[in-house]
Amino acid sequence: MSALIATRPSPAERLADLAVQALIDEADLSPKPGLVDRRGSGAHSDLHLGLMHTSAQSLWPAFAAMADAARAEGEVSQALRETLGQLGRDGEAEMLRVTAGVNTHRGAIWALGLLSASATLEPDAAADGIAMTAAALARLEDPAAPHNPDSHGARVCRRYGVLGAREQAQHGFPAVIEHGLPQLLASRRAGAGEQNARLDALLAIMSQLTDTCVLHRAGLEGLERM
Template sequence: MKLQPQSSADAVAQRLAQTATRCLIDEARLSPKPGLVDSRGNGAHSDLSLSLMERSAHSLTPTFFALAQQCWRRPADVALRQLIGRLGREGEQSMMAATNGVNTHRGAIWALGLMVSSCAMLSGNATASAISEQAARLAQLPDQAAPTVFSKGLRASHRYRVPGAREEAAQGFPHVMKRGLPALLHSRAQGASEQHAMLDALMSIMTTLSDTCVLSRAGMVGLEAMQQGANAVLKAGGCASRAGRQQLADLDQTMLRLNASPGGAADLLAATLFIDRVALPAS
């Protein structure tokens, strides 16, 4: 197979970067999300807003573009993994500069950065399973330059002995592939609006995710409330049903009362949207 001209590779890289940014914005605007920033307000956050989330998302477009360019048709090896890590950390610095030091999308840089990189490695032309498997191979490789400072999420993962963002990626993003994406597609097939389908995808992710953002803010009480509340939404018929929307409103109030925000689930919803928009249909 002949290599595409560089201009074609750049065009694909631009498309992947713009899609990743759009997914972050669509996730942020999606409403009503329990405890999260959305079009209604700031959720459980005092330092975040929708405009800040959107500014953060736009600041990451050059990072996603650089990842796609540098990963174009390259094999997964330690050198590439370290390059991806460096570009991701530079992207985090750009994000922090755009938000005046507020962590808006650190987890999303990790998840979407791996997805963008993996898709570019596969010429921007692969199925969802191929992209997720490639992302897992990347996540399993070492990055010796990665900082040793523990983030809040990593501390929560260790404290409560639950898997976190690193394990999710190394396993091929099971909450995207087995929860978010199937729920999104199922709700669409049932005639749900795009808003309700995306909310159902978020609920499905939340039913089993050990969301370290919630654990950091509200401990196991908050995590169990999130998982049980999301399950109640889906059991009531999902967000397209009146009963499901009432359960969603109850979950929102619970998350606000506990000062809990499922930011990890939100990052994985953005990754779900990305896979949905760029992946080829499975044969």
């Protein structure tokens, strides 16, 4: 009679679990102004909570593969940057397949993919150290990356002279490290409760971030109101 032997998840699998759970927790967090949450679709006519969950789960293999690639390479390098780029594009293709073409998590693939790889390279580092390793990766060029100067984000960055998601990563995610994370920890210490602490962190980021999606939809007036 054979016995079932339980196997422990690898470090890459654990990081992929955390990345997917983070996306699901973000979608579920309520109430979020203008965003998909448990109340409804916010300002998005093409998104809903179930689609966000399906999309997040579809990205597990990509996040695990990025962490595995970082483990194999062992350091920040041009080769690792290009591998992460291809794995991210593969993950995006799978995301678009399961969402029937809806862009649910393109930015999250970029951010969490970099962070998963960086957490593999710096397993004992604090959040700011992981973010700076991610920044070093993000500053390396990927020759195979598609360049679309007419995308909404690119046009907004040119028009308003602001930093987009790519630049946030290249600077070590300052909106998160300098505003969101400190507020999260402060709210937890103050006894706000986990949901309210996470909402506080979101609002801390929203109050500082030059969100290119908001600029595209509502211009400077909308961003200032946010």
